[in-house]
Amino acid sequence: MRSSSLISFTPLLPVALLALVAVGVGVAWLGRLGHARAVVTACLRAAVQLGAVSVVIAGVVALPAAVAGFVLLMYGVATFTAGRRITEGRGWWWAGAPIAAGTVPVLAVLVASGVISTKGIVIIPIAGILLGGCLTATTLAGRRAVDELVQRKGEVEAALALGFEPRDAALEICRPAAAQALVPALDQTRTVGLVTLPGAFVGMLLGGASPIEAGVVQLVVLVALLAAEAVATVVTIELAVRGHLV
Structure with missing residues (x-):
């Protein structure tokens, strides 16, 4: 039996995973959430994608050009995913602006200050964390902004009649x-250590770091993520009010 210190690779691991998928599907179906099939496809995609990424990362971390290409690939997928969720296929590329606006400056500050190294094994996960956060913020902000502008169009017109600029x-x-x-992001940052111990903290502990070192790393990740998502949210709102996402 092999162990990663967090989980044990027992013969029952596949059985446990299948049981958890079945629970997710069953609850979604019984609760009529409309996502029973999506639970299955999401889990299958996660398994395939994580397997492929594990193999790819092992081969690219030592090559700067390959690392840059992998980060760009993650950025492209994030842009497409957020854009499709917000615009239903129309002008999905606009979602790339807030994701880049949030990720690039924050990543640049971390690298320029020496807080993180330029090694591929560091850049890839940090960039992935920032891209994932900006993807979520862009999607949520974009959908809420578009829905409000469509459903409350009359109120926008009323504000225009009162002399407001568009x-x-x-x-x-x-x-x-x-x-x-x-x-x-705010709730995660406020409750870290009290409700959950996020991945970076747990990963550092499992890697042999002291609790203080793990705490510092997690703090850097949370603060960087909050800054990146704030930028992404502001840029998304600006794109929505200018009509690029509606």
């Missing part, structure tokens, strides 16, 4: 709702 009128309607995209 951008200001749209902002008054959609910004409060779209800003809620930051709530998950």
Whole structure:
């Protein structure tokens, strides 16, 4: 029996995974959530993608060009995913702007300050964390902003009649709702160590780091993620009020 210190690779591992998938599908179906099939496909994709990524990362971490290409691939997938969720296929590429605006400056600060090294084994996971956070923030902010602007079109027109500029009128309607995209990141940062021990902290501990070192790493990740998501949210709202996402 092999162990990663967190889970044991026993013969029952596949059985446990299948049972958990079945629970997710069963609950989604019985609760009529409309996502029973999506649970299956998401789990299958996760298994295939993680297996492929594990193999690819092992071969690219030592090559700077390959690392850059892999990060760009992650960025492209994040852009497509967020854009499709927000615009239903129309102008999905606009989602790339907030994701890049949030990820690039924060990653640059971390590298320029020497907080993280330029080794591929470090850049890839940190970039992935930032891209994932910006993907979530962009998707949530974009969907909330678009929904508000469509459903409350009359209120936007009323603000225009009162003398508001088009951008200001749209902002008054959609910004409060779209800003809620930051709530998950804020809650995660506020409750870290009290409710959950995030992945970076646990990973450092399993890798042999002291609890203090693991705590510092996790703090850097959370603060960087919150900054990146804040930028992504603001840029997403700006794109929505300018009509690029509606």
